[in-house]
Amino acid sequence: MPAVFAANVAGKVLGKLGSAAFQEICLVWGVQDEFHKLKQVLMAIKAVLVDAEEQQMRNQELTLWLEKFKDACYQVEDLLDEFEIEALRRQVLELGNTGRKVRNLFSTSNPLAFRFRMGRKVRKTNEMLDDIAASKSKFRLHETHEVKSVLHRERETYSFVKASNVIGRDEDKENIIKFLMNTTDGEDIPVLPIVGIGGIGKTALAQLVFHDERVQMHFDLNIWVCVTEDFDVKQLMIKIIKSATGMKCKDMNKEELHKVLLNCLNGNRCLIVLDDVWNEDNKKWIELKDLLASGDEGSKIIVTTRSSNVAIITGSAPQYDLKNLSYGNSLSLFLKLAFRNGEEKQYKNLVRIGEEIVPKCKGVALALKTLGQTAFKLPNSLGHLHTLMVTSEERKASSESLIPTCISKSKHLRVLDFVESSFEQLPNNIRYLKHLRYLSIAGNENIKKIPNFIWNLQSLQALNLGLCKGIEELPKDISLVSLPQGLKHLTSLETLAIASCEKLDLCMGPEVEGMEDALPAWFQHLVSLERLVIRDCPKLPSLPEGMQHLTALKQLEIIECPALSQRCMEGTGED
Template identity: 40%
Template structure:
């Protein structure tokens, strides 16, 4: 994310923050001069940053230089935002009796003090940037901001229909086999287990989702539950999620003994279907400790497991497993051409078909790879472009995770920098998390990721366009139109974590180390006292737990540059007055708190804050 972030911040400084500040300074010529020099300095750097972005992971020297420059750009952004916030605050305070104060602010005496303060701050960050610029000891190509990738992206037609990731074309035999197992009541044990085994990207979860929602399956079982397990096989967490799925609400108790009792109450005597999605754990004892809690179901209960590990069948003592293979070449070809938005006459063109068939062979029947490659080909209109892509850009993809990731990384590399930044930010959400589109739109706007091409555009409308671009390009999946939610494929989530690097951090317990350079943080049960003061911009809490006024005051004191404070899953009774000191705060979410006491100095109508 660091390489995408620096282009995003540079664009934000040049195109938005400096022009906005220049509007506010009026006749403060000293500040105006410094702002114009800062804009020119960042603009000249912007021309070489795209080349630096491409070389970020190949050269440690360039990486270190860009990281220093990124920190300096962040400082410049903070100074410019501080100035704009202060100017707006003083303007807003003058609606009634405070008009006199505003006139005083813009009086000649106050102008002088303000000019000196702002000139010094802007000059300091400008000189820091210029020193880093002068320290560059390597060559970078001077490019136009309108890069090849940006031009190709803009050429893409906006009328393309979205092809659902839930499409499991060519899996009829797999559907039939798994459904037959689920509906079979002639089993020795009350609870029978079937692992669906296959490499990442084959569509195991999509197949399980289709079967889970099948009408016959739904009628057959008294109770259905779906839990994503992933890398963290925490029995207590899994049990909590099973109960929450069964009852449609979080369990009332937290102790393991009470959770066991509550789980037994929900499943005993009922024929249930439990899907454990993306199981990784290979420790038999861990599995047995969970299985003991699940044996109380009525005869015919089933547990469906999706996993990349063939050993799971042995560990879970499953009588059989279902191995998911790749798509046939003909089905892969159909999917590729569909994703590439080829017209009928192009699909029938023998030369184009021959090239497409060779590309499909490189995809090894992995649906996620076929969809991703098809999306990349939608940018390429001619046979020559397809041929060049096949011969020089697309790696051979064996059915190995690292090979699949290399294609997903290629897809990421083709994104414009503003979309790279937005995608990498999504690494903050846990795997299989249902992400609300509006939440993403609000967060991207609050973080300053949106780059308007003109001042008349609404930032939320642009952010909505960003979301749809990422959705159409398969970075998101399982989009539910009626809820406007989506998820990320676990391999895409892995990629987001890789490209985010140190920029984003996730800490769900106190053993997780947090890089001091992290600007965005998602926390679980981590005590606030374990967090060190830093220039953090995002604090996102996803754990349902109370937070005291003392802890909240400490959080505010530690992270004075926060733009986003999301506590919608926590129980906040009182917000301290010191929250008003977070001058950069643009997004505050307390929507999960229903007993919030009003705090002097903080004005609100409801407990729900977003884009405030």
């Protein structure tokens, strides 16, 4: 669904472009005209995304166009982010004019050079979007302004399946073939609904059955029809005739279609598979079923559907509920798609990662296939990757090679999560991730030093060092006895947790001189702070002056701080 993703990113970008804060940024840098043009082009393309989503299944070139637009939207988002980062840098400079360290940190940045460089980027981005907008005309797309998820619309299946890629469905296959082989008396054609959630493997099971030699020999005519959302009886008649005979009859009316259909089915024992049925209109179903009843005795219908209501309407036999794959079958399918034959024996650490991933797929075949074909291959283009999470099982081999490579290709990362990794030092190229908001190395017991380049990450909002028991050296100005002076400049900080700090001395300079063991007054400058957690600080007697300035604060937790808790007790405490 590239159009849905593209629409989401485009909507986010348009929202940012329309914000008052960004309008001010545009005025400061003199790029309001360029961004106004960019906004107009984005809106024009976004307006045709619904139609593009519906047509892309029939047009591979349109799918590529959608992917190109989605990538462009990410590029625009990263461009806007650079302007916001520069605005934040200027704000920090203004706050830190008295601190030489802060001035030195940003002294290499030249406002004129930034304006020139970013102006050129904006122009190139506009040119790229103009090209995308111009090429949309050849697809003859219609405008609409509401993008909806269309998970099943226009999904087209066919009967072919590579049997070796279907794992864990042998018993289900035999049960359904047994139903097909049973002879039944009666006027109605027997219908078996196969029911299960999306991606569980209903279509794959029906395909296996459809091509089984016993089934092929038992039936005179095997017909496969992909139904999807639009249950139009006339269109289904056309599809059935085409599947049975190859005959195209789009120009025929219903009467003519009926005669052709009778000729196709009459005297033949037929198997008809109606794949992906969504219709819950009983009248439409009865009309189609009556048309299909002209097949010879022993004819059968299989319906695949996600809906139990559909199964109740269509089924003459009890519905066949398709269960999730077992863990063993799930792992076999995942490894088969992730590795070539026998290759998994060479990569035991990657197999362990697979063993960790597979349970999260909950036995859904489509999820396993998607991850298996892609959850160990590094994409060629990571330029607009925003989140990189490294699991605990990747260990030292990955941290020494794969992770630095990913980071070097992903300069716009917002989230970097190394939870429970085992490397001994942070990759050096993290210092260049100026977009980074969240960095976690929680649970790493091998790392001994947090480098000073952490201060270069000017967009950083959260640094998680929890359970890093081996740390011996923290960056300058950070220590288990004081908080850094530079914390006052993190005006975008949203969450701050202070825990298990029995020796914490918060008397940090002239601003709080004479206040023993208290939160410093500069806390009032953290105007973006949404959550403050103070835990296990027994000597902390009070909250700082100016707490009323923290207008964004939504959650305050005070845990195991007896003196402070008493002051903040509702109804009786001084605060």
